[in-house]
Amino acid sequence: xxxxxxxxxxxxxxxxxxxxxxxxxxxxxxxxxxxxxxxxxxxxxxxxxxxxxxxxxxxxxxxxxxxxxxxxxxxxxxxxxxxxxxxxxxxxxxxxxxxxxxxxxxxxxxxxxxx
Numbered sequence: 001x002x003x004x005x006x007x008x009x010x011x012x013x014x015x016x017x018x019x020x021x022x023x024x025x026x027x028x029x030x031x032x033x034x035x036x037x038x039x040x041x042x043x044x045x046x047x048x049x050x051x052x053x054x055x056x057x058x059x060x061x062x063x064x065x066x067x068x069x070x071x072x073x074x075x076x077x078x079x080x081x082x083x084x085x086x087x088x089x090x091x092x093x094x095x096x097x098x099x100x101x102x103x104x105x106x107x108x109x110x111x112x113x114x115x
Contacts, residue, residue, distance in 0.1 A: 001068075004077070004084040008055075012077075012084070015050045043088045047075055055079045 004012075019025050032042065044063060051059055060078040067076030067085060075086040 001078070001081050001083050004079065004082050008079055008082055009084065011054050012050060015054045016047065019046060019050060044075055047086065047088070051077055051079075 020029060028042075048061055048063065051061055055077075058080045062073065062076035062078075064072065064074065065076075067073040068083060070076070070085055073085055074088045077084040077086070
């Protein structure tokens with residue numbers, strides 16, 4: 001199956017950015033960034049809400065599972081037979097492990113997830 005079209009990706013990204021740039025979105029991000037925990041799943045939830053509202057009934061959403069041969073993918077979208085695979089990372093927090101989630105020794109970090 002083909003990947004997302006530029007139009008599909010643009011619609012998804014614009015809606016996600018609008019959601020995060022709203023006053024309520026900025027309040028959520030500000031609150032999460034001050035806490036000493038990881039909040040990766042909140043971003044999955046935000047993406048699911050956006051995909052559901054933008055693509056409505058034309059989408060199938062896969063969370064934390066195998067998607068198109070990719071094991072344990074954070075979020076997979078199938079919209080009108082166009083595919084998008086998203087591996088998400090949390091916003092920066094004050095957790096002492098935050099830096100290692102990007103380049104460090106953890107079994108799940110941005111570099112390892114990308115590879």
